[in-house]
Amino acid sequence: MEKHLLNSPKHLEESMDEILAEQFLTNALLTFRRKQLKVEIDKTLAERNKEKFLRLTEELKSIS
Known part of the structure; x- marks a missing residue:
């Protein structure tokens, strides 16, 4: 039976790989x-849809 220690080098490497992938x-x-x-x-803008423009720009600001 193989034991997986939380601080083992293998476990830390797998955790870092998961973090980097995420x-x-x-x-x-x-x-x-x-x-x-x-x-x-x-x-x-081309459609002159102000309401949708404002909503989309707010979303863009929130993820930038």
């Missing part, structure tokens, strides 16, 4: 959403 995915999703919002904002 940070990478979070960053990728935020970058994607920012790009999406900018495209949508451009559309709302």
